[in-house]
Amino acid sequence: MKIFVLGGDGFCGWPTALKLAKENHEVWIIDNLSRRRIDEELESNSLTDIEPIGKRIATARNLGWDIKFWNIDIAKSYGYFAKAVNELQPDAIVHFAEQRAAPYSMLGQTERRYTVDNNITTTHNVLNAIVDHCPSCHLVHLGTMGVYGYSKEMGSIPEGYLDITVKETGEDASILYPTNPGSVYHMTKSMDQLLFQFYNKNWNIHITDLHQGIVWGTQTEETSMDKTLVNRFDYDGIYGTVLNRFISQAATGKNLSVYGTGGQKRAFIHIQDTANCVKLAIENVPDNKKVRILNQVSEVRSVKELAMIISNSYGTPIEFLDNPRKELAENDLAVDNQGLKSLGFQPITLTANLIDDVRYIATEMHKNLKEENILNSPKW
Numbered sequence: 001m002k003i004f005v006l007g008g009d010g011f012c013g014w015p016t017a018l019k020l021a022k023e024n025h026e027v028w029i030i031d032n033l034s035r036r037r038i039d040e041e042l043e044s045n046s047l048t049d050i051e052p053i054g055k056r057i058a059t060a061r062n063l064g065w066d067i068k069f070w071n072i073d074i075a076k077s078y079g080y081f082a083k084a085v086n087e088l089q090p091d092a093i094v095h096f097a098e099q100r101a102a103p104y105s106m107l108g109q110t111e112r113r114y115t116v117d118n119n120i121t122t123t124h125n126v127l128n129a130i131v132d133h134c135p136s137c138h139l140v141h142l143g144t145m146g147v148y149g150y151s152k153e154m155g156s157i158p159e160g161y162l163d164i165t166v167k168e169t170g171e172d173a174s175i176l177y178p179t180n181p182g183s184v185y186h187m188t189k190s191m192d193q194l195l196f197q198f199y200n201k202n203w204n205i206h207i208t209d210l211h212q213g214i215v216w217g218t219q220t221e222e223t224s225m226d227k228t229l230v231n232r233f234d235y236d237g238i239y240g241t242v243l244n245r246f247i248s249q250a251a252t253g254k255n256l257s258v259y260g261t262g263g264q265k266r267a268f269i270h271i272q273d274t275a276n277c278v279k280l281a282i283e284n285v286p287d288n289k290k291v292r293i294l295n296q297v298s299e300v301r302s303v304k305e306l307a308m309i310i311s312n313s314y315g316t317p318i319e320f321l322d323n324p325r326k327e328l329a330e331n332d333l334a335v336d337n338q339g340l341k342s343l344g345f346q347p348i349t350l351t352a353n354l355i356d357d358v359r360y361i362a363t364e365m366h367k368n369l370k371e372e373n374i375l376n377s378p379k380w
């Protein structure tokens with residue numbers, strides 16, 4: 001298949017692009033490298049030494065993989081993007097190209113407005129390019145479990161749609177599961193959902209929305225094949241996801257910083273599974289009768305439980321800090337992930353071996369760690 005990977009230079013996009021190319025798909029990465037620029041703006045960095053995109057692509061091509069790169073800002077350069085879709089006629093477009101850090105989206109008005117402008121316009125531009133130039137193309141979007149606000153109020157979180165009975169009429173109905181975003185970033189993902197519903201209803205586009213859990217881990221089978229393919233590893237308080245942050249703290253002799261009581265339950269997935277699930281979604285095209293929504297999740301754990309696993313393995317003390325975020329101190333959570341499992345997904349769950357892999361990288365890359373960035377999350 002010919003596949004566009006939008007945001008293919010990022011943490012999830014790069015390993016996914018390599019996985020698809022290794023599976024003999026023709027891969028076109030489209031990225032404006034904004035994530036690298038945000039690192040400069042925040043005086044932050046990946047813990048791993050990531051190579052410039054040109055070098056990454058050259059190595060991947062030397063391994064025999066059909067992969068190319070196009071630098072396009074999808075939010076600002078609709079004409080270039082639409083031209084690429086028109087000329088190349090992709091079978092599938094995987095859309096990772098959004099500003100994805102909740103803390104970044106809550107820094108101030110510049111970041112709030114940037115996150116809305118960038119994320120909503122990017123998604124809307126992608127839909128327009130498909131409608132006008134390649135209507136049979138399958139759009140696979142990376143959404144997040146975070147849109148639902150983490151609660152078990154309505155039972156286990158289903159895959160996108162909630163079956164209800166309308167009190168007044170007694171009629172049964174299936175509605176989009178209500179969102180309850182906790183940050184401007186999560187709000188943009190909730191708005192993406194409505195764009196998908198409308199474009200699917202009006203133009204019958206094939207759409208899969210993957211509601212992903214928090215990703216942990218760094219390397220995949222493909223990124224480990226050459227030093228220059230190494231994936232990015234965010235450890236800071238703004239972009240670093242919780243488990244990776246704990247592991248880099250353990251590897252560098254710092255206490256594990258748990259926000260609040262650590263009773264917040266979240267859904268998690270390993271980076272290798274991100275790539276595996278996107279491949280499964282692409283290779284199993286849904287019909288266009290409704291948007292297919294799948295929960296891309298391996299397991300649910302509490303933040304404290306994660307901290308205990310690492311603390312028990314490495315003897316690192318746990319420190320409980322005031323929670324900088326407005327969120328429930330404790331919550332219960334259950335998530336249905338039958339959809340991807342029915343397509344063949346076999347989740348990788350947290351084990352000491354896997355944590356050791358990540359810890360090895362964090363130890364090796366200690367030289368790059370900027371301690372002052374570990375706890376630089378804004379309060380909201």
Ligand SMILES: NC(=O)c1ccc[n+]([C@@H]2O[C@H](COP(=O)([O-])OP(=O)(O)OC[C@H]3O[C@@H](n4cnc5c(N)ncnc54)[C@H](O)[C@@H]3O)[C@@H](O)[C@H]2O)c1
Pocket residue numbers: 006007008009010011012013030031032033034035036072073074075076095096097098099100118122142143144145212213214215216241
């Ligand atoms: N990392 C996670 O834990 C996680 C969890 C759930 C969902 N997701 C979703 O997966 C997607 C990818 O996340 P990630 O962790 O790889 O993020 P990332 O920031 O590492 O990657 C995003 C990429 O998109 C590019 N990009 C952003 N705006 C663009 C634009 N206008 N035009 C072209 N390129 C643009 C960036 O340069 C970057 O390379 C996001 O949409 C995110 O919401 C991630």
